[in-house]
Amino acid sequence: xxxxxxxxxxxxxGAGMSKFGCFPGFTSRDIFVDxxxxxxxxxxxxxxxKDIEAFYLGNYSSDLFEGQSHLAPIIANWxxxxxIPAARLEDACASSSVAFREGMIAIASGLYDIVLVGGIEKxxxxxxxxxxxxxxxxxxxxxxxxxGFTFPGFYASMATAxxxxxxxxxxxxxxxxxxxxxxxxxxxxxxxxxxxSEIMEIKRANAINKGxxxxxxxxxxxxxxxxxxxxxxxxxxxxxxxxxxxxxxxxLLLVSEELAYQFTDNPIxxxxxxxxxxxxxxxxxxxxxxxxxxxxxxxxxEMAGVSASDIKLAEVHDCFTIAEIIATEDLGFFExxxxxxxxxxxxTSRTGSRPxxxxxxLKSKGHPVGASGAGQVVEVxxxxxxxxxxxxxxxxxxxxxxHNVGGTGQTCVVNIFERR
Amino acid sequence: MSVDLTIxxxxxxxxxxxxxxxxxxxxxxxxxxxxxxxxxCKSQNLEIIELAGNGTLQAYSVxxxxxxxxxxxxxxxxxxxxxxxxxxxxxxxVSAEIYGFDLSKPEKITIGTSVKAKFxxxxxxxxxxxxx
Numbered sequence: 131x132x133x134x135x136x137x138x139x140x141x142x143x144g145a146g147m148s149k150f151g152c153f154p155g156f157t158s159r160d161i162f163v164d165x166x167x168x169x170x171x172x173x174x175x176x177x178x179x180k181d182i183e184a185f186y187l188g189n190y191s192s193d194l195f196e197g198q199s200h201l202a203p204i205i206a207n208w209x210x211x212x213x214i215p216a217a218r219l220e221d222a223c224a225s226s227s228v229a230f231r232e233g234m235i236a237i238a239s240g241l242y243d244i245v246l247v248g249g250i251e252k253x254x255x256x257x258x259x260x261x262x263x264x265x266x267x268x269x270x271x272x273x274x275x276x277x278g279f280t281f282p283g284f285y286a287s288m289a290t291a292x293x294x295x296x297x298x299x300x301x302x303x304x305x306x307x308x309x310x311x312x313x314x315x316x317x318x319x320x321x322x323x324x325x326x327s328e329i330m331e332i333k334r335a336n337a338i339n340k341g342x343x344x345x346x347x348x349x350x351x352x353x354x355x356x357x358x359x360x361x362x363x364x365x366x367x368x369x370x371x372x373x374x375x376x377x378x379x380x381x382l383l384l385v386s387e388e389l390a391y392q393f394t395d396n397p398i399x400x401x402x403x404x405x406x407x408x409x410x411x412x413x414x415x416x417x418x419x420x421x422x423x424x425x426x427x428x429x430x431x432e433m434a435g436v437s438a439s440d441i442k443l444a445e446v447h448d449c450f451t452i453a454e455i456i457a458t459e460d461l462g463f464f465e466x467x468x469x470x471x472x473x474x475x476x477x478t479s480r481t482g483s484r485p486x487x488x489x490x491x492l493k494s495k496g497h498p499v500g501a502s503g504a505g506q507v508v509e510v511x512x513x514x515x516x517x518x519x520x521x522x523x524x525x526x527x528x529x530x531x532x533h534n535v536g537g538t539g540q541t542c543v544v545n546i547f548e549r550r
Numbered sequence: 551m552s553v554d555l556t557i558x559x560x561x562x563x564x565x566x567x568x569x570x571x572x573x574x575x576x577x578x579x580x581x582x583x584x585x586x587x588x589x590x591c592k593s594q595n596l597e598i599i600e601l602a603g604n605g606t607l608q609a610y611s612v613x614x615x616x617x618x619x620x621x622x623x624x625x626x627x628x629x630x631x632x633x634x635x636x637x638x639x640x641x642x643x644v645s646a647e648i649y650g651f652d653l654s655k656p657e658k659i660t661i662g663t664s665v666k667a668k669f670x671x672x673x674x675x676x677x678x679x680x681x682x
Contacts, residue, residue, distance in 0.1 A: 259618050266617050272557050273583055276677075277645040278613065278620050278633045286611035287635060294609075294661040361627075365612040365656035409589065412635045412643040417609045 134433050136238040139387030141397035142547070144173035145511040147504070150378035150496030151321040158192055158201065158252040158379070159208045165248065165379035165501075166209050173383060174394035179209075182383075183242040185216040186233040188226025188249040189500035194264040196252050205248065220500075222268035223449060224536030225249065226380065227503030227543035231403055233384050243386045249504035250379040261375050265499070268537045270410045282372055284411055284538045285450035286364035291417040292452060293366070296467035300366040303451035304354040306473050307370045307493055310448060313480055314490025316521035321376055321496030326350040333359065371451040373491075378498035380505040398511050402436065402546035404429025411538045418467075420539035423460035427533070430544040431462075438462030441546070442527035443513055444484075445506035447535040448491040454478075457533050458486060461544070480521060488513060488521050503534035503543065514549040555586055555598070565676045567669045569603055571642060572596040582642040601640050603667030605680065610634035610648055612656040623672055632656075636665055636680050650682030 146168030148161050170177065187202040198204070206216035219229040226249025233245040253261060266275045269284065279287075292298055307326070314320035315328065324332070330345075330353045338344050347353040354360045360368045383393070390397035406425035408414065414421055431437055438461055446461070448454035455469040463484050464472045472478060478486040489495045489509035492502055510530035512518040530547045555572075560583045563570040571582040577591040582601060587594055613620070614630045625631040634648040649668060651659045665680035 258615070259621065262615060263618050272561070274645045275617060276619070278616065278625075278631045278647045279645055280613055280615065280617055282615065283611045283613045283633050286613075287609035287633065290611060290659075290661060291609035291635075362612070362614050362656075364614065367611070410645065412645045413589065417635060 134429060136234070136433070137240060138238055139399060140234045140237045141385055141387055141390035141399045142382055142507065142511055143385050143390055143393035143397050144169045144177065144383035145381075145508040146170070146172050147319055147380040147501070147508045148378050149319045150376050150498055150505070152254045153377045154254070156252070156377065158189070158196060158198070158250045159205055161252060161377055162205050162248060162250045162379040162381070163209060165250075165381040169381040169383060174396065175392065177383060177393060179211065181244050182211060182214060182246050183244050184214055184233070184236060185211060185246045185248065186229040186236070187216065187218045188229035188503060189218050190220060190222055190225050190251055191264055191267070192250075192252065194267070195256060201250070205250065211246070221541040222536035223447070223497070223499040224503055224534045224541040224543050225500040227506075227532065227534035227545065228405070228541070230382065230504060230507060230545065231405060231543060234400055234403060237384055237386050243389055245384045247382040247384055247504060248379065249501035251498035251500040252377045253375045253498060254377050258375070274410050274412070280364060282364035282367050282450065285452050286367040287411070288417055288456065288538075289366050289452040292456070292470070295418050296470065298455070298470040301351060302455070302470040302474055303366065303371050304351060306448065306451040306454050307354070308350050309473065309476070309479050310454075310487050310491040310493040313488050313521060314494025316519070317490050317495060318519070320490040320494050321374055322490070322494045326353060326370070367450055367452070373449045373493050373497035376496035376498040378496055378501045378505065380501045380508050382504055382507055396515050396549070398514050399548045399550065400545055401548045402430035402432070402434025403544070404433065405541070405543045408540050414539075419456055419460050420535060420542060422539045422542035423457065423533060423535060423544070426542045426544040427461050430531070430546050434546040434548075436529060436546065440529055441531045442485075442525070442529050443488060443510065443523055444486055444531040444533060445489060445491070445509050446486055446533040447502070448487055448493050449497060449535070451493065453535065454486065454491065458484070461531065461533055480523060485523055488518065488523060503532065506532040506534060507545070507547070510547050514547060553586070555584055560584055564669070564678050567676065569601040569667060569678060571599055571601050571640070573599045580641045582638060582644050601638055605636040605638040605665055607648065607661055607663045607665055607682070608635045608637050608643060609661065610659055612653050632659070634680065644678070647677060647679040648682070649679055
């Protein structure tokens, strides 16, 4: 039987990322160099790259996005780490959280002491229809995609089911986007470094410069309800309910607990980890929650010996605004059906009682799918070490959580981090 | 190859305008599409059944940025496609194209509406869809 316990402790002693965004002319190798160099500057007492014993890379689909597969040894070689073992892990948008977990297990097993975990995706070379098709391959092609579904369509369907079952309107979802843009405006690595109100002002100025009539929006909700400024992608999800198409990379240095203080006086320990898998959305017991997320969270809480109420901050998988609401319920932060109201009331903002996605989340920080899970760890690591700059949470947070979904929940990984 | 029930064999039945699923002889669960292993009790002791084609809409969306497959079928920003998850009267749920609603008012589409199977011939394929 599963013990749900690590063989030995594992710490994260370095965490870096590239800026997330749209970087024409830069391949995934170039972008990973940026993330890896950033990581090296974050190891307080330094790391000799010769001591890194293995590389686990999360990447969804460099094959389709860039026409390049076998990416782990290629990147390992490019950053000078050959001939160490290098493996690419793919579980759609959860790829780098799965890579993290495999790196963690490898250290916990005693096989390695020092492991590099990465995540990378280069999505913006393809036209949007090819990006839509490539992302759709993470769903069940014959049974779901052939029925006309896209990823926005899946989450939009969860949103209509949620609106039917609970009190929520399209404005409930918009408020999640407004909040995450507010957070992202404080994150220099975010793809969208602007609040919705700032985006409105830029668009208003552009319209006036071009001699067009000035838009009449007064509030952020006016702007977000306007079919022109915020077109429908899949009812009720509009453009600003969807995470963007992004390029980006993230890199993490994992070491055994015994070695952690050789690298820093302030290591962050991974004390809980859970993962679960599932089938197609239509085959699930619920359309308003993600069963694999609940299972992964319960495993992680059990391993860590903590409960939802102990968690001070969480980076959750807000690939769509509805997804953040469902995530906060699946993780036990709010009762089923109450997450939307909690978001509307500001409880999930960085100044609220339950800060969610202080980085800006996938919505504002960006969603280079194979890098998103590792990017979540970067944010939690910085917040727990008091290094999150302008967006640093008050109160010296000591426990943080990451929640990373693959597809519509065919995979979900939850990890819990502690500062001692 | 000792596999009788395949992904394609289900779609071959759809081409004949028959909706086939499986029922687990051990736990009674009904699956659509049909399965080789029961997703509830892991049994391989399943029998093929035919479903009547009646269901209710459980979730839906109107898609304005479709896949290239749907673009080729004529859908897009000006002609969006409706997708949904339908719970069959026999129990299982399935993903499908949905017809019979005014897509210019997506907020008026009602979850719980009764829908009936409709087979759409598109090129060489026959698509299982549902109509309100």
